[in-house]
Amino acid sequence: MEKITTFRHWLFRRRRLRDVTPKGLFGRSLLIIALPVALMQITVLWMFFNSQWEIVTTRLSEGVAGDVAVVVEQFKEDPTPEHFETLSTQALEKMGLSVALQPAETLPLGLRSSIFSVLDRTLREALGAKLSNPFWFDTTRYPAYVDIRVQTDAGLLRFLAPRDKVFSTNGHIFVFWLIAATFMQTGIAIIFIRNQVRPIQRLANAAERFGKGQDDKNFSPSGAREVRRAATAFLEMKERIARFVDQRTVMLAGVSHDLRTPLTRLKLQLALMGDVDGLGDARKDLCEMERMLDGYLAFARDDAPAKSTRVDLSALVKECVENARRTKANITIDVAPGITISGRQDALGRCINNLIENAVRYGDQVFVSLQKNTSFADIIIEDDGPGIAKSAYEDAFSPFNRLDPARNLNTDGVGLGLAIARDVARAHGGDILLGRSGHGGLRAVLHLPLADQD
Known part of the structure; x- marks a missing residue:
């Protein structure tokens, strides 16, 4: 029973997949090309973010966290205003960090960050490993900076670090060119597939018109070798059918025409004989034979091309x-x-x-x-x-x-x-x-x- 249920689920999923699969040759051909390309691009992006981009971001975050830790430790050793001025000048010139002392401030409650951000995760881990003091950071408020705050006994140290020192900002360039290349490849594939499908569509239209009794004089084989072979075979088949119809039409018309002559002679002979007993049935038979010949001719005419x-x-x-x-x-x-x-x-x-x-x-x-x-x-x-x-x-x-x-x-x-x-x-x-x-x-x-x- 369990096997039957599993089979039914598999059959249901297969039917649903068949329902969403493109029905036309163009859509299926495009899917065959676009789906592997999309899977490859997703794989490349995943590998890039996991093996390169995230590693670079981690290294940058660790570097900034180390600079912040150095400034904090030196300030804790000598928290005088004069020493802080020297530290802030050196931090700005050598580390690119803007440092401010806020003696009356405390750390805000709650982090302003995204749980899905790689930067937030790597920076949190780096600061946690480098600092022994409580800290807080915000990666979302300023577009060009990351706000880092560290609580010390002498007050709150606030750091503004340039985002490009904490986060690899050139990754979007790689993503942009990867997406652009994907669209370019898809566009080329669409043009190529459309040119390959067009001769097949023309062949299908010609066959449909031929089935309706309409002759397409402008149709000629084109496209790939296999499509041209199919189109040539269709034209040869159409010619054979036309010859067969012509032969049957000529045969039926000829037979009917040849039989009319002796029938006409018989009708004349019966007319000349006058009202002789027993000739009424013969005249009816001749009339019936004429109707039969008219039917044959009509049958032949309806097969003739027009x-x-x-x-x-x-x-x-x-x-x-x-x-x-x-x-x-x-x-x-x-x-x-x-x-x-x-x-x-x-x-x-x-x-x-x-x-x-x-x-x-x-x-x-x-x-x-x-x-x-x-x-x-x-x-x-x-x-x-x-x-x-x-x-x-x-x-x-x-x-x-x-x-x-x-x-x-x-x-x-x-x-x-x-x-x-x-x-x-x-x-x-x-x-x-x-x-x-x-x-x-x-x-x-x-x-x-x-x-x-x-």
Whole structure:
């Protein structure tokens, strides 16, 4: 049980560390460089303060404490005013100490010092070792001096020692240059890392635009050798995909076009034969074959590359709904105004039309709405029809797949409507999600990224 608790604590700490770790390549690269530099600088500062700066301060404090002790001992041997004048003159000239005799004064209560100050600690230890008389000192009142007072039988001796005689004042110069060097190194690292990350960001942006069906003509490999290799591989992959799409488009268009010629001849022959018994079914089959060919051509056209433009999605949805209403469809619409995306208007119109036609075909009442959030627009199309099983949602997007077992070739559609719609959605960086409608039928959500703001 104890091992399980320890493991949970370790896992919790690891998750918290992962939460505060930078997520981007720039932040992580900078952390890899800056963290060791910061640790090294902290180590250098710690070693400097412990092995050099504190030692120098201790030696200076001991020197001043020794000078103060000499003056105090000589004054105690002869506390006359004449002797004090001689001592004070010699202390100022030879030791740099300003000495004053205050016969009526006593030591103040409490030390004016900081418990975290190295100077206070070293000076207290040095004076305690050198002096046998009570003493008091203040390192905070005067910026350029240290106030030291010693109690004698003849009165209070007050010393003002220059701070640079007691304390190593040039340590801040070392600290300043160390910090300046750290900032300089960090600045150089930021510039270098930014230049290394920029080609990766450009590659990611180009791949994202390609996934939305937008071609970036200005993208070219740059940066480090590995990044250039990845960019070159991306361009080669993009060319292979484009060739594959072109070949499939040409093949489907060619097959559909070649089949139209004999179908047209058959229709003419049937028309010339007049109203002969048994030809009605043949004419229906020919019409169904024409619809199938139209579906193949539409499927091929939606894969063909085309230039993206700014599309008023609100107006396009309203137009598609009005087209469907001409077939006496019962549609309720709720469209937010002013929603625009970047894409191919014809393909998007075909996608929305296919979704609405699918809903109209199976439901008596259709509900169409357009909403948007921070970066995406959602076109929601619902019907009150029978719907489909949840396990068949993905199968509904398979080309030539019709989920209704009661449907046959005499029923409208060849199983390409939802396949075409999803291809268009994904070519624009979005997708179509199916679900259960609150009205009892199928709910289709067309999820599309909004246009970038200029």
